[in-house]
Amino acid sequence: MNRLVKQSEAKTFQPQTKIFNQLFQPAGAWISILAFCLLTVLMIALGGFGSRILNFLFPLGALIVGWLLYFRYPILYNGFVWWLFFITPFIRRISDWRIGAFTDPKSSYIMLAPFIACIICAHTIHLKLFKTRDKYSSIFILAISAVLYSYFIGMVYRGFLPSTISLLEWIAPLLFGYHLAINWQRYPMYAENIKRVFLWGGLVMGVYGVYQFMIAPEWDRLWMIGSGMTSSGGSPVPFGMRIWSTMNSQGPFADYIVTCLLILLSSRGALVIPAAGFTAFSLLLTLVRVAWIGWILAMLSLLTSLTPKQKFRLLAAVVIMAIILIPLINMEPFSTVIFSRLETLTNLQNDGSGQARQGTYAAILENITTNFLGDGLGALEGDSALIVIVNLGWIGGIPYVGSLIFGTLLVLMEPNKNDDLMIPVIRGILIKSFIFLLSSITIKGAHGMLMWGFLGLGLAGIHYYRDYHLHQFLMLKSRDKLPIS
Known part of the structure; x- marks a missing residue:
């Protein structure tokens, strides 16, 4: 009986991959990543000629390296995808600068690199859909089906190329989230990798x-x-910008930097405090109010779901950040910029962006009440969450939004049965992402990677710990039935 239990345990928890503590290990993966980085630097160093080549070479290189990592080093593949979202807009800006002119977004293929690397996850559907009976997979399959429906509608109205580019933004986060959720056995390795990626990512983007x-x-x-x-x-002058760091604009950067701050709460190491200081300070300099509100509500959600020891650790982290930030934000010119933005939180009548957003909502609401079929992907771009109905219609919008809400509720309502701080952090990230819907469309593109990616990771964690506790229960039950010798 003991042998059967041990064999069952080995089969259930057999590690799929390995986390390497040594720098640049495994060597095969890092050779490909560093070669990709060096090629990018070389093309930029060649000036305008090299940067024009990089416009095509960068997404191609991302596809090749992503393909290699996906099949041979799946944990590093996840980190590679996140880093592409962190730095691709910065690579594009450097490339434009070397060319000497701003490149029209329609002809800047560099920006497609993160989504192309993500599309490789479609192989997970091919591999797992009919072989794995996972109750959480239906959440993503329903949403993917809704997006594909809207894609075909879009091709009818707008043609193949515009609809396909929009499809990349909508479907890539779903595929990535599905990939994380369906490979739930790897959850501990996924969580550890994400902690490292967002620690270094937050430090680089914050600095x-x-x-x-x-x-x-x-x-x-x-x-x-x-x-x-x-x-x-x-x-566009020193001390005059609302910063967006290595990303494309203030909104996505603020979304990612809040996520970094939350993940740092579950991280350990010498770099955590400097990373938290730079990320928190850069968050203030974005002047994105919904990000500030989202961080506060995410922190409150953590306080309701942590053990007393974890709450003490959380409060200690907040105190340390306050000690670092208070002297900085009271220095000029930082204080003028930050405090003037804080005042708008209580003076909404003079909030121009808020009033403009209300006008956008009103205009969209007039057109969606009878929009059952939808106008297809790419029909309307903007910051309003209502564009889901415009693009997907009620036929596609209901299963899409319903899947998102249902999956999020599963993660939020799961009781804590372990000391893993990552699960409460994921809940905070999802709450923050829903708060961001007040000002941004956080279900597609770079925003959507956080929403759907961490939903997938949260569902993977739930499945992993449920299987773990069931396994422990069966072990105890089988042990009780053993004859006493």
Whole structure:
């Protein structure tokens, strides 16, 4: 009997991959990643000629490296995808600067690289859909079906290419979330990898964000003027920008930096405090109010679901951040910028962006009440969550939104039965993402990676711990039935 129990345990919890503590291990994976990075640097160093080649070479390289990592080093594949979302907009800006002109978004293929790397996850559906009976997979399959329905509608109205580009933004987060959820046996390795990725990602993005605010580099000024961001992003001068660091705009950067701050609460190591300091300070410099509110509500959700020891650790982290930040935000010119934005939280009548957003909601509401079929992917772009109905219609919107809400409720309502701080952090991230829906469409693109990606990770964690506790129960039950010798 003991042999059967041990064999069952080995079969259930046989590790799929390995987390390496040594730098640049496994060597095969890192050779491909570093070669991709060096090739990118070389093309940029060649000036405008190399940057024009990089426009095509970067997404192709992301596909090749992503394909290798997906099949041979699946844990590093996840980290590679996250890093592409962190830095691809920065690579695009440097490339434009080397060319000497702002590149129209329609002809900038560099920005497709993260989504192309994500699409590789479609192989997970091919591999798992009919072989694995996982009750959580239906959440993602329903949403994917709704997006594909809207894609075909979009092809009828707008043609193949515009609809396909929109499809990448909508379906990539769903495929990535499904990939994480269905491979729930790897949850501990996924969680550990994400802690490392967002620790280093938060540190890099936070440091560069502060540098961007103080220096206003030429490539960022070129992007700011060329994209028309001066209307909402401040002035292209030192100490005049609402920072967006290595990302495309303030909204996605604030969303990612809040996520970094929350994940740092479950991390350990010498870099956690400096990373938290830079990420928190850069979050304030984004001046994105909904991100501030989302962080506060996420922290409150953590307090309701942690053990007393974990609550003490959380409060200690907040106190340390306050000690670091209070002197900084009271220094000029930081204090003027930050406190003037804080005042708008209590003075909504003079909030121009809020009033404009209300007008957008009203205009969209007039058109969606009878929009049953939807206008297809790419029909309407914007920051309103209501564009889901415009693009997907009620036929696609109901299963899509219903799947998202149902999956989120499963994660939020799961009781804590372990000391894993990552699960409460994931709940906070999901709450924050829903708060972001007040000002951004956080279910697709870079925003959507956080929403659907961490939903998939949360469902993987739930499945993993339920299987673990069931396994422990069966072990105890079988042990009780053993004859006493």
